[in-house]
Every structure is written in structure tokens, then in C-alpha cells.
Amino acid sequence: MNIPFGMPIIGEEEKLAVMKVLEGSILVHGPLATKFEDDFCKYTGSPYSVSVSSCTAGMHLVYFALGYGPNDEVIIPAQTHVATAHAVELTGARAVFVDAELTTGNIDIDAIEAAITPKTRAIAVVHYLGVPVDMPRILDIAKKHNLFVVEDCALAPGAKIDNIHVGLYGDVGVFSFYPVKHFTTAEGGMIILKDENLAKRLRLLKAFGVDKTYSERKEPGVYDTVALGFNYRMSEIHAAIGIEQIKKLPLFLEKRRENFELLKKNLEEVRGLRLLPQPYNDKKQSCHYCAGVILDENLMSRRGEIITKLGQKGIGTSVYYPQPVPRMTYYKEKYGYEHAKYPNATRISDGNIALTVAPHVTPEQIVFMTNELKAIMKDING
Numbered sequence: 001m002n003i004p005f006g007m008p009i010i011g012e013e014e015k016l017a018v019m020k021v022l023e024g025s026i027l028v029h030g031p032l033a034t035k036f037e038d039d040f041c042k043y044t045g046s047p048y049s050v051s052v053s054s055c056t057a058g059m060h061l062v063y064f065a066l067g068y069g070p071n072d073e074v075i076i077p078a079q080t081h082v083a084t085a086h087a088v089e090l091t092g093a094r095a096v097f098v099d100a101e102l103t104t105g106n107i108d109i110d111a112i113e114a115a116i117t118p119k120t121r122a123i124a125v126v127h128y129l130g131v132p133v134d135m136p137r138i139l140d141i142a143k144k145h146n147l148f149v150v151e152d153c154a155l156a157p158g159a160k161i162d163n164i165h166v167g168l169y170g171d172v173g174v175f176s177f178y179p180v181k182h183f184t185t186a187e188g189g190m191i192i193l194k195d196e197n198l199a200k201r202l203r204l205l206k207a208f209g210v211d212k213t214y215s216e217r218k219e220p221g222v223y224d225t226v227a228l229g230f231n232y233r234m235s236e237i238h239a240a241i242g243i244e245q246i247k248k249l250p251l252f253l254e255k256r257r258e259n260f261e262l263l264k265k266n267l268e269e270v271r272g273l274r275l276l277p278q279p280y281n282d283k284k285q286s287c288h289y290c291a292g293v294i295l296d297e298n299l300m301s302r303r304g305e306i307i308t309k310l311g312q313k314g315i316g317t318s319v320y321y322p323q324p325v326p327r328m329t330y331y332k333e334k335y336g337y338e339h340a341k342y343p344n345a346t347r348i349s350d351g352n353i354a355l356t357v358a359p360h361v362t363p364e365q366i367v368f369m370t371n372e373l374k375a376i377m378k379d380i381n382g
């Protein structure tokens with residue numbers, strides 16, 4: 001058996017679409033990035049979408065556009081990819097970490113207010129493993145303290161609360177199309193938002209701050225630069241892949257849900273672990289990024305052994321995320337690390353094994369995976 005943790009599903013449609021771009025003369029500044037943005041608006045219900053070169057670039061672009069700098073702070077979950085924090089720190093502002101909820105791994109909403117200072121400008125949340133954060137509660141806090149809300153939706157296309165797509169609750173939602181994600185453009189990202197002026201500003205700043213887009217220039221090559229900006233654009237090649245991939249997203253999501261439900265059923269009552277819940281009901285819909293297995297505390301030191309044994313059977317795994325971000329060397333050296341502030345994020349980081357439920361995996365492979373894990377746990381439990 002060979003079950004990789006992540007495997008992009010690229011069909012003939014994507015290959016043909018890329019070839020068509022390569023055979024033409026427009027590789028950037030073309031209609032496909034715009035079409036992909038329109039498709040993403042339709043999929044999520046967002047009024048505006050701005051394509052970018054990655055989710056990290058998108059989040060950085062947002063904080064940069066808001067003018068954050070050394071006197072500003074952004075609340076960040078400790079249980080996330082380092083990109084969520086780096087995007088803040090790249091502006092000179094400070095990422096202020098808040099612990100996770102033990103049950104879901106999402107930010108502990110009860111702990112947010114204690115982290116707010118006069119310098120706090122924004123709250124960033126991450127829909128961990130595709131499980132929506134309770135956004136109405138986040139919005140209440142943000143309103144009370146006049147804070148901007150960023151939803152890091154890197155793991156969350158298809159996740160909804162009350163049938164509204166995540167990313168639309170906050171001021172912006174930022175998505176990732178990295179290969180192991182729900183769908184891919186190789187590298188790529190998308191910002192969704194409701195504020196037309198901010199959308200315009202993001203478009204300006206993602207392209208050097210030049211005043212005229214390629215198609216707006218009356219004389220070729222003639223433009224002015226009105227702001228400091230980046231090159232964070234998405235190319236036509238990446239967009240061409242995205243246009244084909246997003247058509248397949250509903251099917252991909254269905255397969256993920258079925259795989260997760262089967263995996264959950266097969267791991268019920270296994271001693272020594274629990275599965276992080278992934279709600280899928282009228283109120284909250286997870287998009288099942290992967291299955292988060294959390295080992296019992298007394299078995300955490302055996303995680304490496306379990307992962308190795310699964311690997312020997314051809315079962316790919318991952319860890320989401322390998323450390324609470326404030327414990328990672330860069331942040332630890334910068335701010336110091338107090339374990340007592342992040343007991344839940346630490347518990348989840350150090351005790352988790354991520355199993356794939358992605359659409360490349362068949363139900364038979366899910367059964368194989370869970371049977372092997374059960375056998376390993378039986379051995380370990382004695």
C-alpha cells in the first residue's frame with residue numbers, strides 16, 4: 001500500500017489549460033487571473049476576490065495595506081502555521097499569541113480579551129483543519145475593541161457557518177492553493193473581502209503600486225508609481241490550473257467528508273487516542289482538511305514510533321502543527337517562551353498525528369489505514 005498524506009489531483013483539463021496559456025503570449029496580467037477571481041467570488045459568495053501568489057503573501061499584503069508597523073499588535077493563534085505570524089511580523093508589527101481550545105485546536109476565544117492591549121489592531125483566526133472558528137463571537141470582541149478581523153482560511157475552502165462561507169465573517173479571508181490543500185494552483189492564494197476600496201488598494205499594492213494595470217495603459221510601458229508595493233501577483237499559468245480545479249472542489253469536498261466519516265467510525269473506541277471533532281450540520285460545516293488524531297498524554301512520547309510503524313505500512317502522515325508557533329526558535333528567541341501560556345496548543349502539537357482524508361484516498365485505503373493504526377495501538381496499549 002502507498003497512501004501519501006497529500007497528492008494533488010491534476011487531470012487532463014488542467015494540463016490542457018496550462019498548455020493553452022503556454023502556447024499564447026500572455027503569461028501574466030491576463031484574463032485568467034481575473035476569471036479565477038470571479039469564479040472564487042461565485043464559489044464563496046464574496047463581492048470581491050484578489051488573487052495573490054500565496055496565502056502568506058495575501059496576509060502580508062493585507063497588513064501592509066493597513067499600514068501596520070512597529071507600534072502595532074495582531075492577536076494570532078499559537079496553534080497555526082508559522083505563515084500566520086510571519087505575515088504580521090514582516091510589517092514590523094508584533095504577533096501576540098493566544099492558546100488553543102483543547103477540544104478543537106481553534107483559538108481559545110475566552111483567552112483573546114486578556115491579550116488585547118492599546119496596541120492591538122487586529123485579530124487573526126485560523127480555521128484549524130477546516131473546522132470553522134465561532135466567528136460571531138470573534139466579531140463581538142472585534143466590535144467591542146474596534147479591531148480588524150483576518151480569517152486565515154488556508155485550510156478552509158468549503159467551510160461554512162450558517163451557510164455563509166468562512167472568510168466572509170471577518171474583514172478579509174485569505175486562502176491557500178499550495179499542493180496539499182483542498183485544491184491547488186501549485187503556489188497561489190486568494191483574498192476575499194467586502195470593502196471595495198480595500199480591494200482596490202490591495203490590487204494596487206500587489207503590483208508594485210503602479211497606477212495603471214497592463215490593460216489600462218494607453219501607451220505600452222508608460223505608467224507612474226503611486227505607492228510602495230510588491231510583486232505578489234498570480235500568473236496566468238497558476239490561474240489556469242485554479243479555474244479547472246475549483247470546478248472539482250465540490251466533489252473533492254464530498255470525498256473528504258465521506259473519508260472522514262468512515263475513518264471516524266473505524267477509530268471509535270480505540271484506546272489511547274481521540275479524534276478532533278469535525279462538525280458537519282446545518283449550523284457549522286467543516287471542510288475536513290485532515291483527521292487530527294490526538295494521543296493520550298501518557299502515549300505522546302510514543303508518537304514517533306507510531307508514525308514510523310504507519311510509514312512502514314505505506315501510510316503517509318503529517319503533524320499539524322509541529323510546534324506552537326511561539327515555541328519555534330525564531331519566535332522563542334525574539335519573545336521568550338512561557339509554556340504555561342500555551343498548554344493546549346502544546347498538547348495538540350506534541351500529541352497529534354494527522355491522517356489524510358483527501359480525495360486521492362479510497363474507502364478501502366481508509367479501512368486499511370485505520371486497521372493498521374488500531375493494531376499498532378493495541379500493541380502499544382498492551
Ligand SMILES: Cc1ncc(COP(=O)(O)O)c(C=O)c1O
Binds near residue numbers: 054056080083154155
Ligand atoms: C493556516 C495556514 N496559513 C497559511 C499557510 C501558508 O500558505 P501558503 O503556502 O499559500 O503561503 C499555511 C500553509 O500550510 C497554513 O496552514
